[in-house]
Amino acid sequence: xxxxxxxxxxxxxxxxxxxxxxxxxxxxxxxxxxxxxxxxxxxxxxxxxxxxxxxxxxxxxxxxxxxxxxxxxxxxxxxxxxxxxxxxxxxxxxxxxxxxxxxxxxxxxxxxxxxxxxxxxxxxxxxxxxxxxxxxxxxxxxxxxxxxxxxxxxxxxxxxxxxxxxxxxxxxxxxxxxxxxxxxxxxxxxxxxxxxxxxxxxxxxxxxxxxxxxxxxxxxxxxxxxxxxxxxxxxxxxxxxxxxxxxxxxxxxxxxxxxxxxxxxxxxxxxxxxxxxxxxxxxxxxxxxxxxxxxxxxxxxxxxxxxxxxxxxxxxxxxxxxxxxxxxxxxxxxxxxxxxxxxxxxxxxxxxxxxxxxxxxxxxxxxxxxxxxxxxxxxxxxxxxxxxxxxxxxxxxxxxxxxxxxxxxxxxxxxxxxxxxxxxxxxxxxxxxxxxxxxxxx
Numbered sequence: 295x296x297x298x299x300x301x302x303x304x305x306x307x308x309x310x311x312x313x314x315x316x317x318x319x320x321x322x323x324x325x326x327x328x329x330x331x332x333x334x335x336x337x338x339x340x341x342x343x344x345x346x347x348x349x350x351x352x353x354x355x356x357x358x359x360x361x362x363x364x365x366x367x368x369x370x371x372x373x374x375x376x377x378x379x380x381x382x383x384x385x386x387x388x389x390x391x392x393x394x395x396x397x398x399x400x401x402x403x404x405x406x407x408x409x410x411x412x413x414x415x416x417x418x419x420x421x422x423x424x425x426x427x428x429x430x431x432x433x434x435x436x437x438x439x440x441x442x443x444x445x446x447x448x449x450x451x452x453x454x455x456x457x458x459x460x461x462x463x464x465x466x467x468x469x470x471x472x473x474x475x476x477x478x479x480x481x482x483x484x485x486x487x488x489x490x491x492x493x494x495x496x497x498x499x500x501x502x503x504x505x506x507x508x509x510x511x512x513x514x515x516x517x518x519x520x521x522x523x524x525x526x527x528x529x530x531x532x533x534x535x536x537x538x539x540x541x542x543x544x545x546x547x548x549x550x551x552x553x554x555x556x557x558x559x560x561x562x563x564x565x566x567x568x569x570x571x572x573x574x575x576x577x578x579x580x581x582x583x584x585x586x587x588x589x590x591x592x593x594x595x596x597x598x599x600x601x602x603x604x605x606x607x608x609x610x611x612x613x614x615x616x617x618x619x620x621x622x623x624x625x626x627x628x629x630x631x632x633x634x635x636x637x638x639x640x641x642x643x644x645x646x647x648x649x650x651x652x653x654x655x656x657x658x659x660x661x662x663x664x665x666x667x668x669x670x671x672x673x674x675x676x677x678x679x680x681x682x683x684x685x686x687x688x689x690x691x692x693x694x695x696x697x698x699x700x701x702x703x704x705x706x707x708x709x710x711x712x713x714x715x716x717x718x719x720x721x722x723x724x725x726x727x728x729x730x731x732x733x734x735x736x
Contacts, residue, residue: 309361310371310392313428315380321421322385330421331632335655338400338414338434338623340407344442344616346726349717351445351710352413353475354437355403359697361429362394394422398692401658403701404478404710405687406717408671410733412656413438413621415688419632420625427623435621436468437475439613443590444479445714446614447606449722450594455482455603457498458489459585460611472611478706481606493703503557506533516546526552528583531568532559540568544575553581553602561586562599569600589614594724627655640675652735659685660731668717674736 324330343350367375367389376386396418407413414430416423448456458476461469466488473489483496490497501519509515516529525547531539531554543551554572556564561584572580581602589609596604609615624643629636640653654675659682661670672682690698714721721730 308366308368308371309364309429310367310389310425311374312361312432313425317425317427318375318381318385318389320424321388322381324420324424325385325388331419333629333632333634333636333638334418334420334423334625335627335638336416336423336427336623337412337626337656338416338430338621339410339412339651340619340621341649341651342409342620343729344439344613344620347442347616348721348723348727348730349406349408349442349445349714350411350619351438351441351479352401352403352405352407352434353441353478354433354471355400355414355691356700356703356706357433357437357471357474358414358430359398359691359700361433362398362426362692363697365392365394365426365429367392388421392422392425393695394418394426394692395695396422396692397690397694399688400691401687402689402706402709404706404708404713406710406713408729408731408733410652410673410735411671412658412673412688415655416623417655420628424625431621431623433471435618437471437478438619438621439617440472440475440611441479441710442619443610443614443616444476444481445710446590446722446724447588447593447604447610448480449714450590450597450724451480451604452597454601456480457483457485457583457603457605458607458610459485459499459605460607461486463608464611469611474703476610477703478710480707480711481610485605495703500528500555501530503530503533506530512539513542513546516543520547525550528553528555528581530555530557532557532564536564536568537571540571541575544572544577544580549576549578549580551577551580553583555583555585555605557585559586561592561601562596565596565599565601590724622651624651626651626653658687659683660687661685661734662716666716668731671731671733672736673733676736679736 372386398416400414458473458481469486470489473484473486474493477495483498485499487497489495506512506515519527529543565582583603584601585605588604588606593604627638627640629638642651642653656673656675657678659672660668661672662668718730
């Protein structure tokens with residue numbers, strides 16, 4: 295079953311109002327001025343990575359495709375715009391028939407990116423492209439930030455699985471998107487059932503401290519959980535005394551107990567003590583799961599600890615200190631008419647404040663060395679050099695308004711793992727530093 299096709303209450307019938315007021319007033323003025331139909335090229339990029347980050351992760355592309363398809367001005371939406379006098383009647387009439395009919399190119403979801411990388415390119419009339427700015431940026435900025443944090447965490451975790459459990463730390467709809475982005479970045483499962491239903495991400499969970507506190511004793515709580523969920527369950531052992539809880543857990547579930555979870559204290563010290571105790575009790579195959587406000591640095595500090603899995607919440611869904619990717623959506627080229635054959639003129643903002651951009655419809659490729667390790671992100675507007683022809687990054691996602699294909703999330707996740715593996719080893723260092731690849735303009 296493809297759960298993405300079912301639709302859920304977390305979906306909305308239209309994404310048309312996930313936009314800023316001025317997108318529509320620009321449209322009205324362009325219609326009045328006769329420039330709305332000019333063929334235009336918009337690009338999404340970031341001028342810089344968040345401080346200390348070595349690479350970015352493209353995430354949310356699949357959600358962008360859904361948003362573009364659902365960008366429709368139905369009767370209720372048009373009524374709201376009319377009542378609020380956002381735009382005039384001529385513009386409302388134009389919006390009533392809106393269907394994006396242009397092309398979209400982009401980095402494949404899961405790919406890495408760097409400052410200046412044209413991660414998404416939207417082509418069509420000015421009118422139909424400008425309306426998509428806000429919804430595209432809101433998705434890519436959020437999802438890419440979460441995926442980048444997840445990637446750093448999964449790199450620090452190595453082969454140990456990560457559980458996304460941040461739903462209670464963010465907006466209920468953002469939680470579903472964050473879970474998806476975390477899976478792209480390397481997480482193995484989620485606690486969020488809506489994300490599991492919507493995207494097919496494996497879901498996990500057993501009990502919280504409230505379940506232990508409900509019972510007259512910790513032993514009673516463990517017995518009830520084991521009776522219901524089986525001996526392979528995960529028992530939470532830090533409600534009272536950890537050592538006593540571990541002893542009780544093995545007595546109740548036996549040496550085949552699935553796992554114990556530690557949610558507080560000095561995790562490095564406690565994990566070593568719990569491992570020793572489990573082994574002494576004969577529960578040598580019982581795993582240890584740690585939670586408690588983890589981030590990539592805490593995960594890295596536990597690399598030598600006998601930990602089998604990590605649960606991460608707050609720091610993940612807030613981008614581990616960087617909740618946005620600072621991507622922008624800029625007009626980089628336009629023609630003098632709607633004629634597909636009309637030449638495109640590069641355009642770019644000039645500013646003394648560091649908000650400059652490079653004009654022209656761009657291609658991007660990644661130069662690699664003889665071992666296949668990435669050396670540079672190459673961005674250009676002219677002919678693609680022959681040696682980079684088979685290293686181009688942009689792929690066509692939408693043609694004449696039609697989404698060409700949608701990828702399973704596992705494919706996206708595997709792509710990211712491969713892309714990260716092809717970066718220089720310094721990409722996974724958690725110490726502060728510049729982007730691991732330079733961006734070269736040709």
